[in-house]
Structures are given as C-alpha cells and as structure tokens.
Amino acid sequence: MLARIVMILSIWFAGLGVARAQEVAEDSMIFAPSKYLLLDKGLQFRITTAINSMYNFDFPTAERDFAVLANQYPDHPLPEFLVALGYWWRIEVDVTNEKYDATFVKYLDRAIAKAQVMFDEDETNKEAAFFLAAGYGFQSRLYSERKSWTKAAWAGRNSLKYLDLSRGEEEFNPELLLGDALFNYFAEWIPDNYPLMKPVMALFPEGDKKLGLRQLEEVANNAFYTRVEAQYFLFRLYASEEKEPFKALQISEYLHEEFPNNPYFHRSYARHLYTVGRWTESVEQSKQILERIDAKMPGYESNSGRYAAFYVAQYNERLGDLEQAKKYYLLTLSFGEESESQESGYYLHSLLQLGKIATEENNKDLAKQYFKKVKKYAKRKHPAHQEARDYIKKNKL
Known part of the structure; x- marks a missing residue:
C-alpha cells in the first residue's frame, strides 16, 4: 500500500x-x-x-x-x-x-x-x-x-x-x-x-x-x-471528484474540437454530453465513434466502443425503441468482452437492461441467463448484483 x-x-x-x-x-x-x-x-x-x-x-x-x-x-x-x-x-x-x-x-x-x-x-x-x-x-x-x-x-x-x-x-x-x-x-x-x-x-x-x-x-x-495534460486532469477531476459536469464538458468539448481524431477526448466529450442530459448530441458523437471503430481509425477500439454503444442503447430505450436498444446493449457486451471489461459498470448495466427487456418480452429463460451473468461478474456488494438478485426474486425467475 x-x-x-x-x-x-x-x-x-x-x-x-x-x-x-x-x-x-x-x-x-x-x-x-x-x-x-x-x-x-x-x-x-x-x-x-x-x-x-x-x-x-x-x-x-x-x-x-x-x-x-x-x-x-x-x-x-x-x-x-x-x-x-x-x-x-x-x-x-x-x-x-x-x-x-x-x-x-x-x-x-x-x-x-x-x-x-x-x-x-x-x-x-x-x-x-x-x-x-x-x-x-x-x-x-x-x-x-x-x-x-x-x-x-x-x-x-x-x-x-x-x-x-x-x-x-x-x-x-x-x-x-x-x-x-x-x-x-x-x-x-x-x-x-x-x-x-x-x-x-x-x-x-x-x-x-x-x-x-x-x-x-x-x-x-x-x-x-x-x-493539455493539465486540461486532461481538470476534466477528469471535475467529472468524478468535484461533481462539476458542465465544467468537465466545457474542457472536453474544447479538447475534442482542437484534436478531433483523439479517441480519448472524443469519448470523454460523448460521455460528458450524456452526463448533462444532452443525449441527442451524445448519440451523434457516439455513432461517429462507432463508425470510426469500423473504419479502423487509429486509437478507436473496443474500450471506446463500449462507452459509445451504451449511450446509444440508453437513448433508444428512453425512446421506447427496444429493438434498437437491444442491438446496442448487445454491442456494448461485445465490446466489453473484447476488452475483457466484464466487471465495468456499462457491461453490467447492459446485462441488467437486456434481462429486464427479455422479462417484458416474456422470455424468462433468456432473462435468467442475463441476470446470472450479472451475478457472475459483479461483486456481491456491487449495486448491479443486488439489483439482479432483487429482480430475480420479484419476477420469480
């Protein structure tokens, strides 16, 4: 230590x-x-x-x-x-x-x-x-x-x-x-x-x-x-420790505009747009990230894809388009497995949402598989683990 x-x-x-x-x-x-x-x-x-x-x-x-x-x-x-x-x-x-x-x-x-x-x-x-x-x-x-x-x-x-x-x-x-x-x-x-x-x-x-x-x-x-390194530390601290999401967004937006092909700044910009509720703009940036991954642009890889796919999935679920939501939640899982990030929040939350959608569609066997995966990858004290246990119990899965 x-x-x-x-x-x-x-x-x-x-x-x-x-x-x-x-x-x-x-x-x-x-x-x-x-x-x-x-x-x-x-x-x-x-x-x-x-x-x-x-x-x-x-x-x-x-x-x-x-x-x-x-x-x-x-x-x-x-x-x-x-x-x-x-x-x-x-x-x-x-x-x-x-x-x-x-x-x-x-x-x-x-x-x-x-x-x-x-x-x-x-x-x-x-x-x-x-x-x-x-x-x-x-x-x-x-x-x-x-x-x-x-x-x-x-x-x-x-x-x-x-x-x-x-x-x-x-x-x-x-x-x-x-x-x-x-x-x-x-x-x-x-x-x-x-x-x-x-x-x-x-x-x-x-x-x-x-x-x-x-x-x-x-x-x-x-x-x-x-x-630039100072700006990098600033937007990370404002986003996570200082709870100043709009300040984090301001810096990440500037950095993305200055260096539009930097994938770290790009995904941070998409994330901060999502955090402050500017969802349509976040989806626009996220889809651009996914296109750049498909085009194999330098630095655009599964880790950035996991972020981007999740934001698009969440947006479609809010719109009630469950087919598109499922598509992008599954893509989030695919990127998470590629980067071996199964314990990340976006991966676990995607499993939870896919389980809930499957339950609504009366596909209880598939829902059970998703919730079991949550329990497999999330630590017992993790909120996702607790939510999966509660949902299984409530819905008798």
Whole structure:
C-alpha cells in the first residue's frame, strides 16, 4: 500500500505533456534566445504542428518531425520524450492493452539517459532535472497501471528527487506548477478517501484541493509543455471528484474540437454530453465513434466502443425503441468482452437492461441467463448484483 501511495503522489510529475501554442503570424515573430531548449520560443513555434499531430493521433506525421528534431539536437532528451509521450497516449485509450509498454519505456529510458548525462555535467541544469523528474514520473504512472508497485515506488522517488532539483528557474514556473497542482489536490484527497492512509500522508506536506484546482487552471491557460495534460486532469477531476459536469464538458468539448481524431477526448466529450442530459448530441458523437471503430481509425477500439454503444442503447430505450436498444446493449457486451471489461459498470448495466427487456418480452429463460451473468461478474456488494438478485426474486425467475 505504501508503494501505491508513493505512486499516486508521483503522478503529479507525470503530467509533463505538450500543448498547442497560440497561433502567431509568422512575419511578426521575434524570439529571444534561451539557454534551455524547453524555453526556446522559436522551437515551440516550429514544433507546434508536430505536437498537435501527436495529440490528434497522427503519429507518423508527428514522429517524422520529432526525428528532424532528434537530428538537430542528438544529445537532448526532448525528441525521445515527445515520442514516448505519443506512445503514452496510445496506451491511455485502453490502459489494459500492454502492447505499447516496451516501446514507451524504451523511449523514456533514452530520454532519461540523455538527461542524466546533462545533469552529471552540470547539477545546476534545471532542464535536465526537469526531464529526469518527468521521465521517472511517467514510468511510475505506467508501472502503477500494471500493479508493479515496487517499480512504481522506485520511479516515483526518483521523480520526487529531481523535481525538487528542477526548481529555482522562474521561466519554468508554468510547467512545474502542474506538479504542485496535482500534489496539492491529491495530498488532501487521499486521506479524505482512504482514512487508513492518514499516518502515511502525515509524512508529506499538507495539501489543498482548492489551491490545486486553481493551479491546474493556471497551467491549462499559461503553460506550453504541460497545458493539455493539465486540461486532461481538470476534466477528469471535475467529472468524478468535484461533481462539476458542465465544467468537465466545457474542457472536453474544447479538447475534442482542437484534436478531433483523439479517441480519448472524443469519448470523454460523448460521455460528458450524456452526463448533462444532452443525449441527442451524445448519440451523434457516439455513432461517429462507432463508425470510426469500423473504419479502423487509429486509437478507436473496443474500450471506446463500449462507452459509445451504451449511450446509444440508453437513448433508444428512453425512446421506447427496444429493438434498437437491444442491438446496442448487445454491442456494448461485445465490446466489453473484447476488452475483457466484464466487471465495468456499462457491461453490467447492459446485462441488467437486456434481462429486464427479455422479462417484458416474456422470455424468462433468456432473462435468467442475463441476470446470472450479472451475478457472475459483479461483486456481491456491487449495486448491479443486488439489483439482479432483487429482480430475480420479484419476477420469480
């Protein structure tokens, strides 16, 4: 458990992302030189298209530009780190899929090795410490997803160490603030949600969730390299922890408009539309997601399909079109089984609704099969398990 807590705290460094630069007329650009590549405004302008391509899941275009960057700066960790970030987003759309893990870690290792050389040559190099903190932070994030707690804790401790060493450069503040923001939020959130962890959290500085949210907003508005990652954390926190669905929708809508082919942002937008009751728009986006899965667009896969099919099923059931509802609930089950997500809420709720529809259609044998599956995959204390038991008893199935 201690390893898990260290991992949770370390994800605040793993937010080193890249963001869309503001559009600037090329004939009006005058950039001051910087001793750090990260702060080179001319470079930021030149790589904006590549970064946008990466977030938009056009990885071939992004990686060609990153290769040019690697030729220009062969000893710098930035190119390898950007390629690694692209693989992280391939992982993010379905974190249960491990096929990109080895490549992701390989590029992170290369970025860390180059940053370490820079740091060994000059321990006051804030940029080197910054990349070491971010590289180890992302490793911790992956290892925690894989439940490799020892590796996650080791990488997290390294990330903590180097983030502290990267402080002190005023121009880095918008980028470094993401770490402070996530720490402030989760350092208060963890003991509130896991009371048994209070003794462990006493070893860390106190958190402040409200301050953390304000800092995330500042990063989302002012940073270059951490802007999109801050927006990603913001809409997740607003949707789940802060119970601010309209704020979550606003951010996910912006991200979908900016990066329309990013499947994670796409399904999040559909989900937030559904949550606030804008069902026809959610169905429109959901059907687009399903079409893109059929077209085998990059990143569109069964995990996104499970979300989308469920929203369409729910909408048709509300309209009273049970045939279409059954079609999409069954599609939800198919996507859930493909992604081995039988314990997910959408999968279990689809089974419940199919069981209820079958009961209404006087097909009790089929209904019983659906409810048995709910009891098979849901833990006994899960609301779906209780609902299935109650429905079986009430309807004498």
